[in-house]
Amino acid sequence: MPAALTLHNIDDELYAAVHAYAAETKTSLGAAFKQLARRALGLPTAEEQERIDAWKRWEKKYVGTLSAEDVKAMKEALEAQSQIEPEMWK
Numbered sequence: 001m002p003a004a005l006t007l008h009n010i011d012d013e014l015y016a017a018v019h020a021y022a023a024e025t026k027t028s029l030g031a032a033f034k035q036l037a038r039r040a041l042g043l044p045t046a047e048e049q050e051r052i053d054a055w056k057r058w059e060k061k062y063v064g065t066l067s068a069e070d071v072k073a074m075k076e077a078l079e080a081q082s083q084i085e086p087e088m089w090k
Contacts, residue, residue: 022032035045044052066074 016023018036020027021036022029025032025035028034038045
């Protein structure tokens with residue numbers, strides 16, 4: 001369950017920096033502070049967590065459902081895409 005937090009005695013420099021970040025990212029001061037705090041603590045932002053959750057849902061649904069032939073075909077296709085064509089880099 002989300003909790004509320006009140007901060008007191010925020011110095012002018014910190015306030016200005018968070019305010020500038022909020023303006024740059026077009027978010028509120030509260031949202032900007034939460035994003036910055038999560039990054040400082042090494043936690044994913046809400047957007048990053050959404051991507052992580054989406055990947056986990058996809059992985060749960062599809063990983064382990066491919067046949068050996070499908071995996072082999074996918075690996076071959078990926079290897080072909082990884083080949084460098086020297087004439088294109090001249």
